[in-house]
Amino acid sequence: MGILTDDMKRVVRQQRIGFVATVCPDGTPNLSPKGTAAVWDDDHLLFADLASPVTMENLRHNPSVEINLVDLYSRKGYRFKGMAHIVDRENEPGLHEEIFQAYENGIRGVHQVRLPARAYVLIRVERALPLVSPAYLPGVTERETRETWADYWAGVHQDRMEQLEERG
Numbered sequence: 298m299g300i301l302t303d304d305m306k307r308v309v310r311q312q313r314i315g316f317v318a319t320v321c322p323d324g325t326p327n328l329s330p331k332g333t334a335a336v337w338d339d340d341h342l343l344f345a346d347l348a349s350p351v352t353m354e355n356l357r358h359n360p361s362v363e364i365n366l367v368d369l370y371s372r373k374g375y376r377f378k379g380m381a382h383i384v385d386r387e388n389e390p391g392l393h394e395e396i397f398q399a400y401e402n403g404i405r406g407v408h409q410v411r412l413p414a415r416a417y418v419l420i421r422v423e424r425a426l427p428l429v430s431p432a433y434l435p436g437v438t439e440r441e442t443r444e445t446w447a448d449y450w451a452g453v454h455q456d457r458m459e460q461l462e463e464r465g
């Protein structure tokens with residue numbers, strides 16, 4: 298049995314943005330979103346390098362990485378810390394092809410992404426912790442929380458669509 302539980306896998310597979318933190322050479326953090334965040338196996342998460350020059354450069358020097366995925370409706374998620382392994386076509390053609398096919402066809406529990414990737418990043422998860430909003434006071438249920446935030450996001454969406462409509 299690996300480090301990733303069924304619920305962790307569920308959250309990663311449902312979400313479409315993971316925030317990836319790496320360490321810059323000067324010790325400052327670098328954080329950027331990855332819509333390709335996915336589960337690879339019981340111990341590894343995955344994302345594609347579509348347009349992440351700083352993340353990739355940092356990982357070449359320091360493979361430490363953290364990725365957070367939070368469900369904006371339930372206000373719950375997970376943070377995963379681990380070590381990154383860069384898979385590029387030149388060095389690992391077999392594994393690169395396997396990952397390419399997973400994204401291309403939306404198989405192996407990886408959602409379909411048909412955008413050109415320069416490389417893939419496998420994260421061997423070493424620490425996985427839950428993230429739960431402090432607003433979960435005793436008695437507050439996930440069902441109530443989901444309804445509250447579903448309303449909120451529906452309102453945000455509606456307002457923005459109206460603004461865009463006005464702009465023509």
Ligand SMILES: Cc1cc2nc3c(=O)[nH]c(=O)nc-3n(C[C@H](O)[C@H](O)[C@H](O)COP(=O)(O)O)c2cc1C
Pocket residue numbers: 314327328329330331332333334344345346347348349350351352353
């Ligand atoms: C919603 C969203 C999803 C994104 N998904 C990815 C992704 O999966 N892979 C990627 O390389 N870039 C992705 N990007 C683009 C990078 O986050 C963006 O180019 C960023 O500036 C890269 O910064 P970095 O080089 O510091 O990582 C995404 C951006 C957004 C807004």
